[in-house]
Amino acid sequence: LHAEDLAPPKSNRQKWNFLSECVEKAMPALVHIQCEPPNNGQPFSHLHSTGSGFIIREDGLIVTNAHIVRGMKQVLVKIHDGKIYYGLVIAVDHVSDLAAIKIEAKNLPTLKLGDSKDVRAGEWVVALGSPFDLVNSAAAGIVSSVARGSEELGLQKAMEYIQSDVIIDFGNSGGPLVNLDGEAIGMNNMKGPTGISFSIPSNYIKDFVERAKVIDERSDNTQKQCFFLGVDFLTLTPNIIPELQTLRPDFPHDLGMGVVLIKVARGSPAFRYGLRPLDVITSINGQPIKVASEVTAAIASGQQLKIQFRRGQLTYETIVVPQPQY
Amino acid sequence: LHAEDLAPPKSNRQKWNFLSECVEKAMPALVHIQCEPPNNGQPFSHLHSTGSGFIIREDGLIVTNAHIVRGMKQVLVKIHDGKIYYGLVIAVDHVSDLAAIKIEAKNLPTLKLGDSKDVRAGEWVVALGSPFDLVNSAAAGIVSSVARGSEELGLQKAMEYIQSDVIIDFGNSGGPLVNLDGEAIGMNNMKGPTGISFSIPSNYIKDFVERAKVIDERSDNTQKQCFFLGVDFLTLTPNIIPELQTLRPDFPHDLGMGVVLIKVARGSPAFRYGLRPLDVITSINGQPIKVASEVTAAIASGQQLKIQFRRGQLTYETIVVPQPQY
Amino acid sequence: LHAEDLAPPKSNRQKWNFLSECVEKAMPALVHIQCEPPNNGQPFSHLHSTGSGFIIREDGLIVTNAHIVRGMKQVLVKIHDGKIYYGLVIAVDHVSDLAAIKIEAKNLPTLKLGDSKDVRAGEWVVALGSPFDLVNSAAAGIVSSVARGSEELGLQKAMEYIQSDVIIDFGNSGGPLVNLDGEAIGMNNMKGPTGISFSIPSNYIKDFVERAKVIDERSDNTQKQCFFLGVDFLTLTPNIIPELQTLRPDFPHDLGMGVVLIKVARGSPAFRYGLRPLDVITSINGQPIKVASEVTAAIASGQQLKIQFRRGQLTYETIVVPQPQY
Numbered sequence: 001l002h003a004e005d006l007a008p009p010k011s012n013r014q015k016w017n018f019l020s021e022c023v024e025k026a027m028p029a030l031v032h033i034q035c036e037p038p039n040n041g042q043p044f045s046h047l048h049s050t051g052s053g054f055i056i057r058e059d060g061l062i063v064t065n066a067h068i069v070r071g072m073k074q075v076l077v078k079i080h081d082g083k084i085y086y087g088l089v090i091a092v093d094h095v096s097d098l099a100a101i102k103i104e105a106k107n108l109p110t111l112k113l114g115d116s117k118d119v120r121a122g123e124w125v126v127a128l129g130s131p132f133d134l135v136n137s138a139a140a141g142i143v144s145s146v147a148r149g150s151e152e153l154g155l156q157k158a159m160e161y162i163q164s165d166v167i168i169d170f171g172n173s174g175g176p177l178v179n180l181d182g183e184a185i186g187m188n189n190m191k192g193p194t195g196i197s198f199s200i201p202s203n204y205i206k207d208f209v210e211r212a213k214v215i216d217e218r219s220d221n222t223q224k225q226c227f228f229l230g231v232d233f234l235t236l237t238p239n240i241i242p243e244l245q246t247l248r249p250d251f252p253h254d255l256g257m258g259v260v261l262i263k264v265a266r267g268s269p270a271f272r273y274g275l276r277p278l279d280v281i282t283s284i285n286g287q288p289i290k291v292a293s294e295v296t297a298a299i300a301s302g303q304q305l306k307i308q309f310r311r312g313q314l315t316y317e318t319i320v321v322p323q324p325q326y
Numbered sequence: 327l328h329a330e331d332l333a334p335p336k337s338n339r340q341k342w343n344f345l346s347e348c349v350e351k352a353m354p355a356l357v358h359i360q361c362e363p364p365n366n367g368q369p370f371s372h373l374h375s376t377g378s379g380f381i382i383r384e385d386g387l388i389v390t391n392a393h394i395v396r397g398m399k400q401v402l403v404k405i406h407d408g409k410i411y412y413g414l415v416i417a418v419d420h421v422s423d424l425a426a427i428k429i430e431a432k433n434l435p436t437l438k439l440g441d442s443k444d445v446r447a448g449e450w451v452v453a454l455g456s457p458f459d460l461v462n463s464a465a466a467g468i469v470s471s472v473a474r475g476s477e478e479l480g481l482q483k484a485m486e487y488i489q490s491d492v493i494i495d496f497g498n499s500g501g502p503l504v505n506l507d508g509e510a511i512g513m514n515n516m517k518g519p520t521g522i523s524f525s526i527p528s529n530y531i532k533d534f535v536e537r538a539k540v541i542d543e544r545s546d547n548t549q550k551q552c553f554f555l556g557v558d559f560l561t562l563t564p565n566i567i568p569e570l571q572t573l574r575p576d577f578p579h580d581l582g583m584g585v586v587l588i589k590v591a592r593g594s595p596a597f598r599y600g601l602r603p604l605d606v607i608t609s610i611n612g613q614p615i616k617v618a619s620e621v622t623a624a625i626a627s628g629q630q631l632k633i634q635f636r637r638g639q640l641t642y643e644t645i646v647v648p649q650p651q652y
Numbered sequence: 653l654h655a656e657d658l659a660p661p662k663s664n665r666q667k668w669n670f671l672s673e674c675v676e677k678a679m680p681a682l683v684h685i686q687c688e689p690p691n692n693g694q695p696f697s698h699l700h701s702t703g704s705g706f707i708i709r710e711d712g713l714i715v716t717n718a719h720i721v722r723g724m725k726q727v728l729v730k731i732h733d734g735k736i737y738y739g740l741v742i743a744v745d746h747v748s749d750l751a752a753i754k755i756e757a758k759n760l761p762t763l764k765l766g767d768s769k770d771v772r773a774g775e776w777v778v779a780l781g782s783p784f785d786l787v788n789s790a791a792a793g794i795v796s797s798v799a800r801g802s803e804e805l806g807l808q809k810a811m812e813y814i815q816s817d818v819i820i821d822f823g824n825s826g827g828p829l830v831n832l833d834g835e836a837i838g839m840n841n842m843k844g845p846t847g848i849s850f851s852i853p854s855n856y857i858k859d860f861v862e863r864a865k866v867i868d869e870r871s872d873n874t875q876k877q878c879f880f881l882g883v884d885f886l887t888l889t890p891n892i893i894p895e896l897q898t899l900r901p902d903f904p905h906d907l908g909m910g911v912v913l914i915k916v917a918r919g920s921p922a923f924r925y926g927l928r929p930l931d932v933i934t935s936i937n938g939q940p941i942k943v944a945s946e947v948t949a950a951i952a953s954g955q956q957l958k959i960q961f962r963r964g965q966l967t968y969e970t971i972v973v974p975q976p977q978y
Contacts, residue, residue, distance in 0.1 A: 011507050012344055012347060012508075013449070013506040013507040015506075016450065017446065017448070017449045017450060017506065018664055018667070018668045019449070019468050020448035020449045020468075021448070021664060022448065023446075023448030023468075024447065024448065027447065120669065120672040120675075120676065121672065121675045121676065122669070122671040122672035122674065122676065122778065122790055122792070123665070123669045124671065126448065126468075131519075131522060132518065132519055132522060132569075133478075134470075134471065134474065134489065134518075134522065136471060137470040137471050137522075138447055138468060138469075138470050138471070138491075139467075139468070139470055139521060140467065140468040140491060141791075141792065142671050142672075142675075142791070143790075144786075144789040144790045144791055145786065145788060145789050145790070148786065152786065163786065165790075165792060165819060167491060167493075167521030167819075180664040180667075180668055180669065181664055182664075192784065193784055193821065194521070194819060194846050195783075195791060195819030195846070196783060196784060196789075240784075242784075242915055242929075243784075247573065247899065248575060249928060249929060263568055277568075277571055277575060278575060337833050338670055338673060338674065338832040338833055339775070339831050339832040341670075341832075342670045342776065342832055343774070343775045343832065345774040345775070345776065345794050346773065346774035346775045346794075347774070349772075349773045349774030349794075350772065350773065350774065452774065452794075457845070457847070457848060458844065458845055458892075458894070458895075460796075460797065460800065460804065460815065460844075460848065462797060463796040463815060463848075464773055464774055464795075464796050464797070464817075465793075465794070465796055465817040465847060466793065466794040466817060493817060493819075493846060493847030495845065520846050573899065574901060589894055592906075602901060603901060
């Protein structure tokens, strides 16, 4: 007779809550990332771009999306127990939208990177992150497609994404997509229409981390000036235009490319010079804008930006100066 | 040899449908609540505020949200078998947004209130209610956060909510959030953006019910005059402003507080005097409005209301007289 | 000792991914359907109405929604391995919104039609299809209600639907709703607000297929001229009006009936003559329009259509000529 044969029968709740195990195992490795505030000492305000990331090495190696660190050399990192660290951005890849951050710490909880080649359609996944700034939130769903090609999303690069039906928000960006064994099989990256979410497969992250380690070793900790505009944006792809048109009936339908603003922080430079959600940036300083990384690069330059944008059927122009961070 | 060893092997469908058991166990205790119609005898029309509730004592003690009964002393209650009762509102707590209703009946199916301290992140939950007036609907998800503080939601009270990724609608308000053991661990209370839902933990409900029982015993069944304006509303919190701005690009961004209208019933007093969805009430009779319960109280007064509200960048004023119910 | 007693213990991922089995079993029978392109040879472009369907007989009998084939005699069918076939529309029932298509093939993977009388509230289901043109996508959820009456949805016919909380899009229309045993218990048919989806129960499909077989045998393969307007639409029902009003604050609230446009294809006849998403068609050629099938029939006539429609509080009129297909 085994001990478990004598144990009282498990209730349904005890028997079937397999997602709780996976959430409880993975959550401690989740981090919340924020660019430093410009003028006051209040960290983690709503004014600034924030996102998620996760710890993959117990000495503080963290991965996140490149668009979250947006050209900064140093960011604030809040870990699960509430401690806040300065994190050094040690590597960025704008094509895959991956970034590596290093904080000075020891014995941190980590998340193992799974093998994304092994992912099955229909398998349970949990997205961890900070949707709408609600930190340490978990949401569940299944893998909808194991390898959605970037060309199907209208993106001009050769990548494949894990598509899931988990409901995520921009605040989930950079956070892990976790399987039932508590491994990160992807990093949440893009939100489509509700119930259509895209994650960067973990094998891309593994490759990136290998390269980042090299950079980490030769890192000289030089801090460079960083800049802030106050906008969240994403590359305009044909398949999201119908949804944007439903949100705003006069959303331009004749745009083949551009970058659409999703959020504009109140009081930010972008806000003060007239940019608003659902505006579409079509050119900066005379150069046509096709993908989000071009906007990131323009902001990082710190120079005055002459931005042309579409709102409904009209075209506008504004001049904005990114705000230095420190 | 046991009988079950000889039984044919279960199909996947028979083995894994653990949520069906929980829905079938809990559904009979769900009720549908409606304020009485003003002018005609047609109950459960679309004109009036409706919501959900659930039976917690077999002699007809029902709990729901305070904002559903909105100042009324008597409401209509439809139970699972289709029977309609008059229910007496015996206790209301506007801070926690809880109300207790008593119907005269016996041997009703009940739902047990679980222990909300015991809830785990990632555990399966089912929300029962009437989203978009579709009665007896079930929706599933997981617990996203076991204790989301009201201050994180911009609410000025000291409460914690269970956050889940279940998709609910205002018609789910007052309905139970059920765990896999078929216990109510919360009451669905607020809808954030899609996939972000908040429920009042069951331990708050237990405390409230203890107090309500005392009131029940001394209840004198006096009916007081009740009033109707025809609006569904919720307290404006900073974290829902970005979503409202996406729905309506000119939604005011400079409002620190107010109460935003979600639905305005066609033909209601509010509708006839110009109020529309997404208007934000900022003051009534010269008093600034900060939380939803102040609007409820103003309607319940039955007096003429001078309502100041924001629509886009403009401020309007209207005078409305709540309509007596019976 | 059994072999399985010696096997290493399964990981949570291996133990609990019961939805993967069901997706992997059902996916090969899913097909993608498109009306033929009018002017160029590029199949499966975004210009045309597309939808999903599934194979129910290994010699190429396929079922889908009637509104997807919209009056055409022949459509393009892409099966799971990428092969494209011409499919003959052999039967259409506009009341139940079902159509049967036959392609010339052998040994195709099929999906068994389950018994929809046997469906339980709360049981796991997976919707397969092409939401937002993302082919072969899977999304999961539970059955919210086993028999939602069409009268509750404001539809003037005597049908019942399976309501689920799966997030679907118009591109899921015609695709299967699959249970854990890998059987189609319904066909995805209508999208309500997010998280409220309606499927035609499989027993309706069985009845329809019986009738379709007879037609198949006497089919003479006559091809008739078909027409294209470039719109996706659905019958306006009272319970979707509040959601449409939130999307567009001035959406008309005084409309008792009509057909609301959901998508208008860029460059299509409808688009060129001024129709836009969220317009409500109220009459065609002087006849009041109450249900979607009347619009389908008008387009199929190929004649010039004088369309009266509401946009916000104003009424417009336009004259459109459907475009011949081949």
